[in-house]
Amino acid sequence: MQSRTKIGQNISNLITILDPNIMDVKGQIWIARDFPRCSGCRMCEIACSLHHENKIWPEASRVRIFMKVPGAEFPHLCTQCHDYPCVSSCPVDALTVDKRTAAVLVDRDKCTGCGLCIKACPGSIPFLHPKDGKATICDLCNGDPQCTKVCTKGGWNTLRRVSRDSDYSYKLYARKPEEITKSLLTIIYGEKGEELI
Amino acid sequence: MRGYAGKFSEIDLSTGNIKDIRLPEDVLRNYLGGRGVATKILWDRLGKRWETIDPLSPENILLVLAGPLTGYYPGGRMCISGKSPLTLGIVGSTIAGEHAIDMRCAGYDGLIIKGKAEKPVYLLVTDDNVEIKDAFHVWGKDRVETYKILTKEGTEALEKKAPGTREWREPSILHIGPLGEKMSRIAAVQTKFAHGAGYGGYGGVMGSKNLKAILFKGMGPLPEPYDMEKTKDLIWRLAEINFKADSMRRWGTGAAGYDVGARTSSEPVRNWQEEWHDEKSFGVDKFEERVWVKRYWGDFGCPTTCEKLSVVKTGPYKGAFSDNPDYEIQAYGGTNLGIFTPEGNVKICSVMEDLGFCGIQGGNVLGFAAELYQKGILTESDLGFPLEWGDVNAFTKLMKMIADREGVGDILAEGTFRAAVKLGKLKGEDLLKYAVVEKGEAIGAHGIRSRQDYVEEVSYPCSVQGGDHTSPAQRDLRKGDSELTAMLHDCGVYCWFNINDEEARALIWDFLQAVTGWPITADEWYNNMALRILAIQRTALLLGGPDFTWKPLVDDDIPPRWYEPLPSGPYKGRASEKSEVKKDVQRYFNDVGWNEQGIPKSSELKRLGLDDVDAKLKSFFSNR
Numbered sequence: 001m002q003s004r005t006k007i008g009q010n011i012s013n014l015i016t017i018l019d020p021n022i023m024d025v026k027g028q029i030w031i032a033r034d035f036p037r038c039s040g041c042r043m044c045e046i047a048c049s050l051h052h053e054n055k056i057w058p059e060a061s062r063v064r065i066f067m068k069v070p071g072a073e074f075p076h077l078c079t080q081c082h083d084y085p086c087v088s089s090c091p092v093d094a095l096t097v098d099k100r101t102a103a104v105l106v107d108r109d110k111c112t113g114c115g116l117c118i119k120a121c122p123g124s125i126p127f128l129h130p131k132d133g134k135a136t137i138c139d140l141c142n143g144d145p146q147c148t149k150v151c152t153k154g155g156w157n158t159l160r161r162v163s164r165d166s167d168y169s170y171k172l173y174a175r176k177p178e179e180i181t182k183s184l185l186t187i188i189y190g191e192k193g194e195e196l197i
Numbered sequence: 198m199r200g201y202a203g204k205f206s207e208i209d210l211s212t213g214n215i216k217d218i219r220l221p222e223d224v225l226r227n228y229l230g231g232r233g234v235a236t237k238i239l240w241d242r243l244g245k246r247w248e249t250i251d252p253l254s255p256e257n258i259l260l261v262l263a264g265p266l267t268g269y270y271p272g273g274r275m276c277i278s279g280k281s282p283l284t285l286g287i288v289g290s291t292i293a294g295e296h297a298i299d300m301r302c303a304g305y306d307g308l309i310i311k312g313k314a315e316k317p318v319y320l321l322v323t324d325d326n327v328e329i330k331d332a333f334h335v336w337g338k339d340r341v342e343t344y345k346i347l348t349k350e351g352t353e354a355l356e357k358k359a360p361g362t363r364e365w366r367e368p369s370i371l372h373i374g375p376l377g378e379k380m381s382r383i384a385a386v387q388t389k390f391a392h393g394a395g396y397g398g399y400g401g402v403m404g405s406k407n408l409k410a411i412l413f414k415g416m417g418p419l420p421e422p423y424d425m426e427k428t429k430d431l432i433w434r435l436a437e438i439n440f441k442a443d444s445m446r447r448w449g450t451g452a453a454g455y456d457v458g459a460r461t462s463s464e465p466v467r468n469w470q471e472e473w474h475d476e477k478s479f480g481v482d483k484f485e486e487r488v489w490v491k492r493y494w495g496d497f498g499c500p501t502t503c504e505k506l507s508v509v510k511t512g513p514y515k516g517a518f519s520d521n522p523d524y525e526i527q528a529y530g531g532t533n534l535g536i537f538t539p540e541g542n543v544k545i546c547s548v549m550e551d552l553g554f555c556g557i558q559g560g561n562v563l564g565f566a567a568e569l570y571q572k573g574i575l576t577e578s579d580l581g582f583p584l585e586w587g588d589v590n591a592f593t594k595l596m597k598m599i600a601d602r603e604g605v606g607d608i609l610a611e612g613t614f615r616a617a618v619k620l621g622k623l624k625g626e627d628l629l630k631y632a633v634v635e636k637g638e639a640i641g642a643h644g645i646r647s648r649q650d651y652v653e654e655v656s657y658p659c660s661v662q663g664g665d666h667t668s669p670a671q672r673d674l675r676k677g678d679s680e681l682t683a684m685l686h687d688c689g690v691y692c693w694f695n696i697n698d699e700e701a702r703a704l705i706w707d708f709l710q711a712v713t714g715w716p717i718t719a720d721e722w723y724n725n726m727a728l729r730i731l732a733i734q735r736t737a738l739l740l741g742g743p744d745f746t747w748k749p750l751v752d753d754d755i756p757p758r759w760y761e762p763l764p765s766g767p768y769k770g771r772a773s774e775k776s777e778v779k780k781d782v783q784r785y786f787n788d789v790g791w792n793e794q795g796i797p798k799s800s801e802l803k804r805l806g807l808d809d810v811d812a813k814l815k816s817f818f819s820n821r
Binding site: 037039040041042043046049050053054055056057058059060064065066067068069070071076115118119123124125127128130133150153154155156176177188189190192196197 | 268269295298299302341344345348359361362363364366367388389390391415416417418419421425429432436437440446490491492493494495496497498499500502506508510515516518
């Protein structure tokens with residue numbers, strides 16, 4: 001029974017991968033990321049900050065495009081690690097996992113802005129909001145992410161909505177910007193790419 | 198007032214004084230931002246003494262300005278201006294990137310930079326704060342080193358301001374290369390390894406102020422628009438419209454590298470001796486197969502992402518990289534130099550970007566020098582080496598000589614027009630006939646002889662921005678690519694390529710209203726606002742000085758080369774007709790309210806509320 005469910009889930013994953021326009025996949029979703037495809041257009045930041053802040057606000061966008069070296073732009077956003085080190089690091093229990101979406105939710109009343117979640121994240125992905133100093137983390141737009149919509153519609157497909165698999169190592173994507181940049185530099189600029197950073 | 202951060206920072210590099218200033222609402226209402234506000238500020242502050250001001254002296258003012266639509270309208274840009282060391286007028290020169298968004302998020306609509314620092318400095322612009330920092334350690338550095346050092350230093354400075362609050366993103370950077378430091382008139386203001394504001398020559402102005410770079414990071418949101426719901430709706434509608442521009446997105450302007458040569462025959466080939474080539478080795482498909490590594494590259498909020506990135510991964514030019522395929526630099530760093538390989542083209546562009554050249558001004562002067570060599574006017578003893586068409590290494594050597602201002606490179610660093618005058622004197626020969634320039638500025642890579650391109654007889658002679666192909670005068674004043682329309686984009690400060698589509702163009706007035714709240718109509722723009730800015734820009738151009746003064750009418754002409762028939766291609770034998778140019782120029786002058794000499798009419802200036810401009814013109818021309 002269990003294996004049949006698994007097969008079913010894999011097929012559903014496959015369909016999502018083949019057709020990124022399918023938006024009503026049942027169950028949890030994940031934002032797949034394909035860094036070398038990123039154009040650096042930051043339309044994801046516009047979509048994100050308009051949705052969450054009703055403003056265009058790049059430094060409050062939950063997805064942030066890093067450009068440590070021009071040409072090597074990529075989106076940096078929460079990957080929902082299976083063990084959620086940010087959640088366990090919070091001394092005031094301000095962070096919880098949304099059971100429905102698997103996203104990390106921040107209780108802004110409880111959060112003291114201590115920054116321990118940033119330190120706990122292997123990719124230093126959370127940040128303190130520039131206005132109120134509270135931890136800010138991608139909440140998957142409550143299961144309907146806005147950044148993937150524009151990225152997919154625009155044909156870049158750097159960020160795609162896919163269904164979440166229970167045993168995939170999403171944590172692999174929780175990497176520090178400098179590390180991701182180095183990998184991209186080699187792809188883009190060739191053997192001397194890493195000298196550019 | 199909506200859509201504006203509300204303040205500008207005025208920085209005096211001579212004294213180190215920095216203060217915030219505000220412009221009255223009616224000034225912003227009339228001049229919007231970018232090129233318009235630049236024109237207003239420059240005229241108010243320098244107009245009375247315009248002809249006496251050396252653009253490369255501390256007296257000049259460097260303007261770094263956003264517009265009300267920057268960051269909202271798709272494709273964010275910054276407008277750089279000042280008295281132009283090339284045209285001696287006012288050029289609004291725009292450059293894409295995130296710097297203008299960071300500046301607006303930091304609370305500034307622009308920077309007004311005066312004076313000259315005693316030693317090399319850079320500016321760090323953060324929330325409601327501008328600091329002058331020592332730049333001695335980056336002086337002389339190329340684009341990569343400059344970026345490496347300043348990205349690290351800027352990020353550390355941000356971390357210091359708010360430690361532990363986030364993994365900091367790099368600040369946005371505007372900078373100059375070694376060529377700008379040497380006050381060359383053909384140096385660009387650069388960003389992101391491969392973007393430049395080249396027209397106008399403001400890289401040299403930055404250099405003359407000992408200003409190596411400006412770093413920006415704003416933590417706030419963009420200034421609040423008048424109607425957010427409408428603005429949002431327009432943002433997504435424009436995204437949809439631009440998503441449909443398939444070929445522009447897919448190949449960028451790079452498809453033209455072959456096309457404009459082979460089909461419309463209006464591409465500079467060997468210093469415009471020809472405008473046609475059928476070199477399939479130069480097709481965008483070859484770039485794609487051999488060097489093009491980043492399929493889509495774009496700047497803030499751009500749905501088109503027509504920018505590309507190429508890296509040479511094998512052969513003698515390995516490691517070279519530039520934003521190819523891109524039409525202008527394929528033409529000026531390729532065909533104009535007789536170079537017809539993607540690798541050779543990328544190498545030339547890469548060196549130009551390393552050293553801080555404007556790709557157009559640089560490629561034009563290199564082609565000019567090579568034609569002088571072809572004709573035996575410049576010799577091996579002048580240069581130290583032969584300069585044959587297509588010789589990538591020789592052109593690379595010459596670029597280094599120009600950036601070092603060594604030997605004949607010192608003369609060429611002044612740009613094609615001034616080099617032609619100076620070398621002409623030295624050689625005792627008229628060399629201006631080989632200079633494809635307009636009022637001191639190299640002309641963009643779009644010729645008029647075949648009449649198949651978008652530019653017309655009046656495009657360059659009547660433009661208030663010299664040879665700027667992004668601001669061409671057109672007989673139909675309201676045409677999508679006319680100077681008055683281009684000026685709107687340069688004042689709102691966003692990318693022209695996201696408003697190419699007619700459907701998009703029809704939305705611009707709604708967009709302006711949604712962001713600023715001002716009900717500006719097409720009639721108001723074309724009949725009043727644009728003509729006002731145009732009249733001041735034209736006046737500044739006519740005043741010129743101090744090294745040259747353009748003669749009205751005489752200098753409102755196309756370069757001599759374009760009166761020579763095309764020697765090859767499908768439009769072989771076609772040339773421009775003097776009588777036709779003269780007739781069209783007169784018609785244009787009349788249509789924009791200038792007299793038969795191209796001097797803005799008194800009555801028109803009074804109608805536009807520019808009495809001081811009228812008074813200045815009267816006293817200037819009565820004294821001559």
